Amino acid sequence: MSEWIEVGHIEDIPRLSARVVRAEAVDVAVFRTARDEIFALRDRCPHKSGPLSQGIVHGSRVTCPLHNLVLELTDGRVAPPDEGCTETYPVKTEDGKIWVLLPRN
Amino acid sequence: MKSKLVLVGNGMAGVRVLEELLKIAPDMYEITVFGSEPYGNYNRILLSSLLAGEKTVDDIMLNGDRWYAENGIRLYKGREVAEIDRRNRRVVSADGTAAEYDRLILATGSVPIVLSVPGKELKGVVTFRDIRDVNAMREYAGKGKRAVVIGGGLLGLEAAHGLMQLGMHVTVIHLMNTLMERQLDPVAGGILKESLEKRGMKFLMATATEAFVGEDQLQGVCLKDGPEILADLAVMAVGIRPNIDLARKAHIHCERGVVVNDTLQTYDGRVYAVGECVQHRGQVYGLVAPLFAQAKVCANHLAELGYARYEGSVVSAKLKVTGIELFSAGDFSGDKAAEEITMMDRTRGVYKKIVLEDNRVRGIVLYGDTVDGSWYYQLLQDGTDVGNIRGRLMFGQSHLGDSGHGGKNAAAAMSDGAEVCGCNGVRKGDIVKAIVSKGLFTLDDVRAHTKASASCGSCTGLVEQILAFTLGGEYSETAKVKPLCKCIGHTHGEVRHAVKKHRLTSIRSALDYLECRTPDGCHVCRPALNYYIISTWPGEAMDDPQSRFVNERIHANIQKDGSFSVAPRIWGGVAKPDELRAIADAAEKYRVPMVKFTGGQRLGLFGVRKEDLPRVWGDLNKAGLISGYAYGKALRTVKTCVGTEWCRFGVQDSTSLGIKLEKLTWGSWMPHKFKMAVSGCPRNCAEATIKDFGVVAVESGWELRVGGNGGVKIRPTDLLCKVTTEQEVIEHCCAFIQLYREEAHYLERTSTWIERMGLAYVKIWTVEDPGNRRELARRFRESQRFAQKDPWAECAADPEKSREFVPIKQLNRAGYSHV
Numbered sequence: 001m002s003e004w005i006e007v008g009h010i011e012d013i014p015r016l017s018a019r020v021v022r023a024e025a026v027d028v029a030v031f032r033t034a035r036d037e038i039f040a041l042r043d044r045c046p047h048k049s050g051p052l053s054q055g056i057v058h059g060s061r062v063t064c065p066l067h068n069l070v071l072e073l074t075d076g077r078v079a080p081p082d083e084g085c086t087e088t089y090p091v092k093t094e095d096g097k098i099w100v101l102l103p104r105n
Numbered sequence: 106m107k108s109k110l111v112l113v114g115n116g117m118a119g120v121r122v123l124e125e126l127l128k129i130a131p132d133m134y135e136i137t138v139f140g141s142e143p144y145g146n147y148n149r150i151l152l153s154s155l156l157a158g159e160k161t162v163d164d165i166m167l168n169g170d171r172w173y174a175e176n177g178i179r180l181y182k183g184r185e186v187a188e189i190d191r192r193n194r195r196v197v198s199a200d201g202t203a204a205e206y207d208r209l210i211l212a213t214g215s216v217p218i219v220l221s222v223p224g225k226e227l228k229g230v231v232t233f234r235d236i237r238d239v240n241a242m243r244e245y246a247g248k249g250k251r252a253v254v255i256g257g258g259l260l261g262l263e264a265a266h267g268l269m270q271l272g273m274h275v276t277v278i279h280l281m282n283t284l285m286e287r288q289l290d291p292v293a294g295g296i297l298k299e300s301l302e303k304r305g306m307k308f309l310m311a312t313a314t315e316a317f318v319g320e321d322q323l324q325g326v327c328l329k330d331g332p333e334i335l336a337d338l339a340v341m342a343v344g345i346r347p348n349i350d351l352a353r354k355a356h357i358h359c360e361r362g363v364v365v366n367d368t369l370q371t372y373d374g375r376v377y378a379v380g381e382c383v384q385h386r387g388q389v390y391g392l393v394a395p396l397f398a399q400a401k402v403c404a405n406h407l408a409e410l411g412y413a414r415y416e417g418s419v420v421s422a423k424l425k426v427t428g429i430e431l432f433s434a435g436d437f438s439g440d441k442a443a444e445e446i447t448m449m450d451r452t453r454g455v456y457k458k459i460v461l462e463d464n465r466v467r468g469i470v471l472y473g474d475t476v477d478g479s480w481y482y483q484l485l486q487d488g489t490d491v492g493n494i495r496g497r498l499m500f501g502q503s504h505l506g507d508s509g510h511g512g513k514n515a516a517a518a519m520s521d522g523a524e525v526c527g528c529n530g531v532r533k534g535d536i537v538k539a540i541v542s543k544g545l546f547t548l549d550d551v552r553a554h555t556k557a558s559a560s561c562g563s564c565t566g567l568v569e570q571i572l573a574f575t576l577g578g579e580y581s582e583t584a585k586v587k588p589l590c591k592c593i594g595h596t597h598g599e600v601r602h603a604v605k606k607h608r609l610t611s612i613r614s615a616l617d618y619l620e621c622r623t624p625d626g627c628h629v630c631r632p633a634l635n636y637y638i639i640s641t642w643p644g645e646a647m648d649d650p651q652s653r654f655v656n657e658r659i660h661a662n663i664q665k666d667g668s669f670s671v672a673p674r675i676w677g678g679v680a681k682p683d684e685l686r687a688i689a690d691a692a693e694k695y696r697v698p699m700v701k702f703t704g705g706q707r708l709g710l711f712g713v714r715k716e717d718l719p720r721v722w723g724d725l726n727k728a729g730l731i732s733g734y735a736y737g738k739a740l741r742t743v744k745t746c747v748g749t750e751w752c753r754f755g756v757q758d759s760t761s762l763g764i765k766l767e768k769l770t771w772g773s774w775m776p777h778k779f780k781m782a783v784s785g786c787p788r789n790c791a792e793a794t795i796k797d798f799g800v801v802a803v804e805s806g807w808e809l810r811v812g813g814n815g816g817v818k819i820r821p822t823d824l825l826c827k828v829t830t831e832q833e834v835i836e837h838c839c840a841f842i843q844l845y846r847e848e849a850h851y852l853e854r855t856s857t858w859i860e861r862m863g864l865a866y867v868k869i870w871t872v873e874d875p876g877n878r879r880e881l882a883r884r885f886r887e888s889q890r891f892a893q894k895d896p897w898a899e900c901a902a903d904p905e906k907s908r909e910f911v912p913i914k915q916l917n918r919a920g921y922s923h924v
């Protein structure tokens with residue numbers, strides 16, 4: 001089951017960075033790119049669970065702070081030649097407010 | 106519509122261009138390939154293994170039909186291009202197949218030279234260039250039969266070796282007095298001959314072939330002024346000649362080869378040429394490493410990136426004959442200006458010769474023990490001044506205090522299960538498997554696919570050796586001038602220069618100026634750019650937090666579980682009771698799981714939660730503790746000992762000098778972390794001899810030491826100079842740091858930087874000319890005016906700044922509807 005939740009305003013997240021939403025089941029990293037696209041990913045790297053929210057954001061990708069795996073923000077996939085994937089959550093913005101479809105237990 | 110690209114020649118160089126091009130501009134061209142051979146793209150280097158029966162045609166295939174299909178490339182196998190119609194931009198093959206082009210690549214390779222002597226068309230007389238030749242050789246070869254190989258060069262000896270493996274009696278006929286005279290000096294050539302003779306190979310030196318005799322099938326070979334020798338098979342390996350017939354016919358300017366410029370363009374700008382058919386700056390190459398370098402540049406221009414240049418290569422050679430270790434590179438003939446260092450141990454079969462000119466390595470010949478080949482080759486390519494290691498040069502890199510993992514023999518002797526890369530847990534077997542199954546050629550490829558040596562890099566040497574060992578001679582050394590990252594095609598040096606010359610003061614302007622290929626760089630280039638910008642323009646540039654690794658962005662070190670560690674500055678390792686109390690209080694109040702004395706004379710709080718960081722800092726700040734830069738690319742710690750203050754041996758006050766140095770230099774961003782130490786006497790309890798800048802007190806003053814490293818690859822410091830006063834220590838320290846800040850590459854410790862530049866260089870700037878030194882020290886102090894900010898205090902004062910530390914939203918975990 002999931003529910004659309006308003007998590008904050010786009011201006012709360014500096015460009016090229018992320019903030020964390022402590023959701024019911026998981027921590028979710030909400031990213032803002034240089035072009036103001038917003039993405040929500042589980043804040044957990046498929047490699048060794050690094051917090052993706054702390055990584056460097058570039059293009060529509062983030063580099064995990066622990067061992068530099070690069071993940072696509074669009075689909076949560078790890079860029080080749082590495083492998084792996086983390087969950088992504090649908091996002092919408094209205095009047096600068098960010099809504100994320102978050103899972104519930 | 107896509108532009109049309111046609112490649113003539115489906116060999117090693119041409120297809121490498123396509124591979125490079127597909128990496129950087131996969132959708133730009135519609136590609137057509139013509140190859141006169143009826144195969145996909147195969148690894149010509151491994152023909153000797155095919156000959157010896159160690160490998161099959163499938164084994165040596167680099168790109169089979171599937172690869173062409175997957176990449177949408179049209180391949181015309183077995184079709185030789187007969188004509189280039191430059192006016193209509195079309196090529197036509199012998200059977201009439203035509204293809205139009207917007208851009209054309211010529212990569213027609215070489216043709217083997219055929220001796221113009223009678224009988225050369227007999228059955229059983231062959232050359233050694235392609236699969237067809239190998240098939241022909243295998244047809245006439247057989248156990249107990251006789252083979253003659255004409256030519257005692259690299260290729261001839263490999264053919265001879267392959268034929269011996271097949272059980273043939275082999276005689277090598279060579280025109281010169283020594284074998285492989287282009288790669289070896291007479292001494293090494295002599296030892297090589299002896300050891301091949303021991304294996305049963307026969308040699309006839311300094312003689313020429315006059316005729317091949319036989320009716321229809323070869324029966325013997327006639328030598329000038331000599332006997333006829335019986336032979337069932339004769340292999341001509343007397344050299345190659347660039348294959349330029351097609352280009353000539355199309356009136357493209359050729360000399361020995363097709364003449365190209367630094368962007369691999371021929372005199373017709375639409376027509377590129379790469380590989381053995383090419384003549385670049387007067388040179389023609391016959392080994393793959395330079396051809397691959399050409400391919401990379403050519404692809405860069407085809408992709409219209411237009412910044413790479415090919416400036417020629419220095420080649421090195423190895424012989425792929427099992428059990429024979431041989432390495433040669435550069436010019437070893439030796440003339441008046443050159444000096445030679447040689448070492449000979451006949452019993453062990455070891456010979457080494459290094460040719461020096463102006464204290465720089467100019468040529469290398471190694472026989473029997475090639476462990477240090479890649480090191481010498483690196484010194485040669487970099488033009489490193491070896492003046493101060495000259496006495497130890499011959500003994501190899503391991504005698505320079507490098508504790509790296511042994512040499513080539515070590516790589517060969519390792520079992521497949523042995524761990525090579527401790528950081529990523531990669532075993533030798535994984536690396537070999539990736540190289541073989543994925544067709545990897547370079548260190549970067551191996552890094553990308555296996556992660557071996559991608560982290561700390563201490564196993565780089567070993568990985569390179571495994572590469573060399575697995576690939577044999579086809580291993581191409583990592584490009585010397587590496588671009589900064591995949592999105593920025595310029596080297597560190599070029600980037601730094603551009604930042605300075607064009608006054609680039611923001612990440613955006615730098616990315617734009619450097620024509621970054623991605624929208625906003627990546628995790629490799631952004632931190633580097635940020636450093637170059639703020640260190641070059643301290644007063645003007647804006648620091649970009651989003652271009653910093655988390656440890657620097659939030660001044661705490663990320664832990665494996667996502668929590669952080671905090672290490673307040675303990676000046677010179679001396680702590681006051683109230684500071685200790687504040688640390689203890691914070692540890693209790695925020696339930697910090699561990700407090701540890703670090704290896705750098707500090708107290709670290711490990712496992713602090715991110716949201717607690719601002720408050721932990723706030724509390725520590727109140728007790729006067731500052732930090733930031735704790736794990737940054739910046740000054741770490743200044744280790745001191747108790748010195749004259751307490752110690753019965755102390756000759757100077759090391760503790761207070763250490764504190765002064767730390768107060769002066771903290772907060773300065775540097776290319777990498779920077780550690781210092783001050784010891785009160787030569788007993789050196791502060792371990793100053795493995796620091797980036799180490800000071801050791803002596804009766805008459807201070808010894809200043811630089812470039813030490815106690816980490817992955819231990820390196821003791823070099824002595825910079827001796828001074829008498831504290832003031833001088835401080836000035837030298839500032840000057841040294843500033844030189845390092847201005848000139849080292851980002852992420853280069855002082856140890857590697859000094860090895861790259863040479864100690865002499867550092868001395869010229871910081872010791873020999875007091876004017877230079879004062880000016881550097883002045884620039885350092887100037888930059889410190891903008892740098893020494895306590896980020897903790899800033900954060901405590903400005904709630905906006907602590908926003909990043911707390912979740913944007915904390916949901917009630919019992920259910921969202923209730924928040």
Ligand code: SRM
Nearest residue numbers: 662663664670702703704705707741814815816817818854
């Ligand atoms: C805390 C400490 C170990 C300890 O328990 O004592 C430590 C911990 C780390 N070291 Fe270290 N090093 C510590 C002293 C050292 C020393 C000894 C010294 O400084 O006297 C060395 C060898 C000396 C040297 O650097 O030349 C050392 C050589 C390294 C290296 C290898 C550097 C090299 O150039 O080879 C790394 C890896 C790197 O920097 O890329 C490293 C990296 C690290 C990192 C930062 C790894 C990371 O990126 O997360 C560790 C952070 C732990 C954490 O989560 O907080 N640490 N590390 C020491 C902190 C000292 C301090 O107060 O600043």
Ligand SMILES: Cc1cc2nc3c(=O)[nH]c(=O)nc-3n(C[C@H](O)[C@H](O)[C@H](O)COP(=O)(O)OP(=O)(O)OC[C@H]3O[C@@H](n4cnc5c(N)ncnc54)[C@H](O)[C@@H]3O)c2cc1C
Nearest residue numbers: 114116117118141149185186213214380381391392393578
């Ligand atoms: C036995 C052997 C061992 C070697 N060992 C080593 C080694 O250990 N290390 C090393 O660095 N190098 C080695 N080399 C050299 C290396 O193989 C060559 O330098 C490299 O293959 C040259 O690449 P190229 O693309 O320029 O030419 P090639 O690989 O020869 O490719 C040219 C291709 O173009 C085709 N062609 C020519 N004209 C036309 C036309 N008009 N139309 C269509 N197709 C055409 C040819 O048939 C050929 O397939 C070795 C070579 C041989 C033969």
Ligand code: SF4
Nearest residue numbers: 528561703704816817
């Ligand atoms: S603290 Fe240093 S030595 Fe210890 S595990 Fe971390 S990086 Fe390795």
Ligand code: FES
Nearest residue numbers: 045047048050064
């Ligand atoms: S945890 Fe993300 S790269 Fe290792």
